[in-house]
Amino acid sequence: MKPAAFEYRKASTVEEAVEQLTQLGDDAKLLAGGQSLVAMMNFRLVRPSALVDVKGILDLQYVEANGEGLKIGALTPHRWIETMEDPGVLEGFSVLKSAARWVGHYPIRTLGTFGGSIAHADPSAEWCMLATLLDAEMVVVGPGGERMIPASDFFQGFFTTALEPDEMIIEVRFPEPAPYAALQEFARRAGDYGIVAAAVALDLQGGECRSARVVLGGVSDVPLRIPEAEQVLEGADIGQEVFKEAGQEAAKVIDPPSDVQGTAEYRRDLAATLIQRALTEAVAKVKEAADAR
């Protein structure tokens, strides 16, 4: 199927993009990599009256570590994250690189953008989950200027965010390194969104967990933090027993949907297993780091 007719414009700066969105009204949309938007237009799930193509704003393609946090330009392709080699970035944010392999297929990773995925706000999207896990902030520009939106306020529902129709994400900021973070997911076919995905981040002292973050994708209409699983981990001696308990606790408290991909019960089982796997991977990173010293 082909999309309904729309007006096409190009912007070569952020200011131009915002100005065009303001002029064109609420039915206009930004076009970044087109990997979600064009498919939805082809299926007539969305019918924007106009597209403002921002792919040419190349100064929004970057991944920058500033000693502590990490900044990712909104138009950075997924593939850049997958292939990043800068030790300054990888030391604290290797979870982004390892999670990138789960994002769609190679052509999608080449064309799709980091900011596009965040704006699209699929609750199973890897970048949306990691933004929630690691307290990222979205830097957004609109007609009134720039504002920052924390991930906890940004994702408001299925494909729904705190963005106004005339605002553009220009950057995503991760405030602190998370060396012991991991993401695991399960999809029936390679390249599909995970039916369920689990992301975890640990702060460990010796064998004890000082603090933990656990986020699930595919079980709710937003990436979902699971404080009950975090409480099981915090203060506990780490090991498979406590990882299993954290997964089981999460399975108890979530209320996932049933659909053609699987029943709610199946998603609960997946959540428990994937949390356990992600925790195991995060701890393996701690051991690797200790061995490398």
Ligand SMILES: Cc1cc2nc3c(=O)[nH]c(=O)nc-3n(C[C@H](O)[C@H](O)[C@H](O)COP(=O)(O)OP(=O)(O)OC[C@H]3O[C@@H](n4cnc5c(N)ncnc54)[C@H](O)[C@@H]3O)c2cc1C
């Ligand atoms: C078969 C298939 C499998 C996929 N599997 C996965 C997967 O496993 N995991 C995953 O995360 N993604 C997956 N994707 C989606 C892919 O990652 C997209 O690249 C991403 O969701 C959207 O990025 P984009 O740059 O292509 O944005 P577009 O498709 O161009 O835009 C998507 C939406 O975001 C808005 N938008 C784009 N950029 C901005 C911005 N800077 N500021 C404000 N609004 C903006 C657009 O207006 C539009 O509403 C898959 C896609 C396909 C087709």
